[in-house]
Amino acid sequence: MERRSTWFLAALLILVLLQAGTARDLRNVKEPKNPQICTTLKPSGGDETKTIQKALDTCTKGKAVALSSGNFNSGPLTIPSGVSLLVDHNTTLSAIPTPALYDRGRNTCGTIDDHGSGCKPFITINGATGSGIYGKGTINGRGDTRMTGTNITWWHLARNALAVHKQQNNPTLIHINNSVDITLYQITVIRSPFYHVQSALTFGFTVWGITINTIGSALNSDGIDPTGSMNVTIAHCNISTGDDNIAISSLHAPTRHVSVYNNYFGHGNSMGIGSGTIYGVSEVTVTNLTMNNVRYGLYIKSNTLNGGLVTNVTYDNVCIYDSPWPITLDTRYYNKKGNHTPEFTNISFNNIRVLTNGTFIFHGVSKSIPVTATMKNVHIAKGSKWSVSNAQINGTWKDDASGDSCGNFGNKFV
Ligand SMILES: *[C@@H]1O[C@H](CO)[C@@H](O)[C@H](O)[C@H]1NC(C)=O
Ligand SMILES: *[C@@H]1O[C@H](CO)[C@@H](O)[C@H](O)[C@H]1NC(C)=O
Ligand SMILES: *[C@@H]1O[C@H](CO)[C@@H](O)[C@H](O)[C@H]1NC(C)=O
Ligand SMILES: *[C@@H]1O[C@H](CO)[C@@H](O)[C@H](O)[C@H]1NC(C)=O
Ligand SMILES: *[C@@H]1O[C@H](CO)[C@@H](O)[C@H](O)[C@H]1NC(C)=O
Ligand SMILES: *[C@@H]1O[C@H](CO)[C@@H](O)[C@H](O)[C@H]1NC(C)=O
Ligand SMILES: *[C@@H]1O[C@H](CO)[C@@H](O)[C@H](O)[C@H]1NC(C)=O
Ligand SMILES: *[C@@H]1O[C@H](CO)[C@@H](O)[C@H](O)[C@H]1NC(C)=O
Numbered sequence: 106m107e108r109r110s111t112w113f114l115a116a117l118l119i120l121v122l123l124q125a126g127t128a129r130d131l132r133n134v135k136e137p138k139n140p141q142i143c144t145t146l147k148p149s150g151g152d153e154t155k156t157i158q159k160a161l162d163t164c165t166k167g168k169a170v171a172l173s174s175g176n177f178n179s180g181p182l183t184i185p186s187g188v189s190l191l192v193d194h195n196t197t198l199s200a201i202p203t204p205a206l207y208d209r210g211r212n213t214c215g216t217i218d219d220h221g222s223g224c225k226p227f228i229t230i231n232g233a234t235g236s237g238i239y240g241k242g243t244i245n246g247r248g249d250t251r252m253t254g255t256n257i258t259w260w261h262l263a264r265n266a267l268a269v270h271k272q273q274n275n276p277t278l279i280h281i282n283n284s285v286d287i288t289l290y291q292i293t294v295i296r297s298p299f300y301h302v303q304s305a306l307t308f309g310f311t312v313w314g315i316t317i318n319t320i321g322s323a324l325n326s327d328g329i330d331p332t333g334s335m336n337v338t339i340a341h342c343n344i345s346t347g348d349d350n351i352a353i354s355s356l357h358a359p360t361r362h363v364s365v366y367n368n369y370f371g372h373g374n375s376m377g378i379g380s381g382t383i384y385g386v387s388e389v390t391v392t393n394l395t396m397n398n399v400r401y402g403l404y405i406k407s408n409t410l411n412g413g414l415v416t417n418v419t420y421d422n423v424c425i426y427d428s429p430w431p432i433t434l435d436t437r438y439y440n441k442k443g444n445h446t447p448e449f450t451n452i453s454f455n456n457i458r459v460l461t462n463g464t465f466i467f468h469g470v471s472k473s474i475p476v477t478a479t480m481k482n483v484h485i486a487k488g489s490k491w492s493v494s495n496a497q498i499n500g501t502w503k504d505d506a507s508g509d510s511c512g513n514f515g516n517k518f519v
């Protein structure tokens with residue numbers, strides 16, 4: 106009898122461990138290694154689009170085209186399946202700020218309209234397996250540069266669009282779609298006219314040791330946006346930007362099994378989930394994160410226009426400094442309305458320190474569909490405010506945190 110119950114308990118424990126272990130990228134992800142080089146290009150000083158594209162198109166699968174020493178000016182590029190791009194140390198790949206180069210054929214790139222979908226990305230990876238972008242160099246979106254033939258920059262255009270409640274047509278810097286096993290390693294990505302990195306319908310996506318550094322006033326300049334993607338790891342990155350540092354959404358398909366660990370955010374909008382959660386976001390773990398001067402800190406946002414189930418999300422070892430809204434779970438984002446209920450359940454906050462006071466928001470849809478969250482070892486600054494409605498928060502927090510810096514708490518950067 107006794108042996109049987111021991112056996113039963115052991116089996117139960119294994120089951121629990123197995124279950125507890127799935128809220129993450131299911132792959133065994135290690136630090137990437139640069140691929141072998143098929144050819145090394147040096148800059149000519151002119152428009153290098155054709156040269157780089159030709160080198161990419163003729164590179165052997167499994168290898169990379171290297172750009173070396175200096176500045177390469179280019180229009181939009183496509184990285185083929187199996188091939189990678191490597192931007193060497195002391196090398197910059199700059200996006201030529203001519204809207205016509207990115208136009209999708211409607212002559213709207215670089216203008217304001219109601220859609221905002223008029224530009225191709227600067228770098229596209231579409232329908233690829235095993236492609237990537239590597240190297241210690243920089244990819245510069247030049248969002249701060251005047252668009253050719255105009256007196257405004259891509260970022261001015263975004264401001265002008267906001268002022269009239271319309272959309273800017275600006276290129277995303279790196280767009281990955283419908284792909285498998287994609288890697289971004291070490292590269293520095295700056296000044297995107299729009300989102301820096303977006304992955305859609307991508308299964309197996311590793312972003313390791315990259316830096317994103319863009320000023321805080323650049324609108325819609327999200328850092329890394331995985332959407333409809335599975336098995337995603339974002340690790341050892343240093344992200345400062347004007348909008349969400351990371352925004353995990355599910356616009357066209359579910360997003361599951363996401364691991365975010367050992368990252369540092371300098372400034373930006375949030376470690377975010379949403380706002381499109383219509384196909385569901387689940388099995389997400391964020392571990393070892395420091396956020397300084399990030400507006401919304403840990404943020405889950407959606408609304409009935411494009412809401413869905415966000416569940417099994419764990420935040421562990423997070424330090425937040427100088428954030429007006431350190432934790433926000435908001436099911437009424439911009440009050441947009443439709444008939445897709447946003448449901449946020451089983452959201453766990455473990456080992457969290459918030460060093461400066463702010464407002465904590467937990468807003469569920471209704472009494473019958475509350476947001477449910479658990480708190481363990483949560484320490485916040487005195488003078489913080491809470492706004493809670495339709496929420497069930499288990500566990501407690503203490504208002505005993507203070508300090509000028511997150512220090513090395515839970516963090517080790519590459
Ligand atoms: C959430 O986790 C529980 C327990 O591991 C699991 O049964 C459930 O399927 C998960 N939900 C989703 C949407 O993956
Ligand atoms: C995620 O990774 C696991 C482990 O490698 C694999 O079994 C699974 O098929 C992957 N899921 C997707 C959607 O690619
Ligand atoms: C980068 O440039 C700096 C200054 O010109 C030089 O000292 C350094 O050796 C270069 N590094 C590489 C890897 O080329
Ligand atoms: C660009 O030119 C327009 C029209 O001449 C002017 O109204 C606007 O202020 C200028 N913008 C900038 C940023 O110089
Ligand atoms: C992404 O890939 C899907 C599937 O092939 C396709 O339907 C969609 O048009 C692609 N989207 C973009 C922006 O390329
Ligand atoms: C993050 O990158 C910025 C430049 O963007 C740099 O100044 C800072 O030292 C880096 N921080 C960490 C923790 O790596
Ligand atoms: C809540 O999510 C965690 C993973 O984040 C999972 O381990 C746990 O089983 C889930 N609990 C329930 C009740 O679904
Ligand atoms: C919170 O506690 C209540 C009552 O003990 C329990 O029914 C519920 O499942 C718990 N919720 C979470 C998210 O752990």
Ligand SMILES: *[C@@H]1O[C@H](CO)[C@@H](O)[C@H](O)[C@H]1NC(C)=O
Pocket residue numbers: 461462487488489
């Ligand atoms: C919140 O922090 C600010 C800035 O440090 C401080 O001026 C203010 O007194 C604090 N508020 C409360 C209620 O403690």
Ligand SMILES: *[C@@H]1O[C@H](CO)[C@@H](O)[C@H](O)[C@H]1NC(C)=O
Pocket residue numbers: 366367392393422515516517
């Ligand atoms: C988080 O940081 C701790 C302390 O540095 C470390 O032991 C742990 O391995 C880190 N977690 C991950 C997922 O890297």
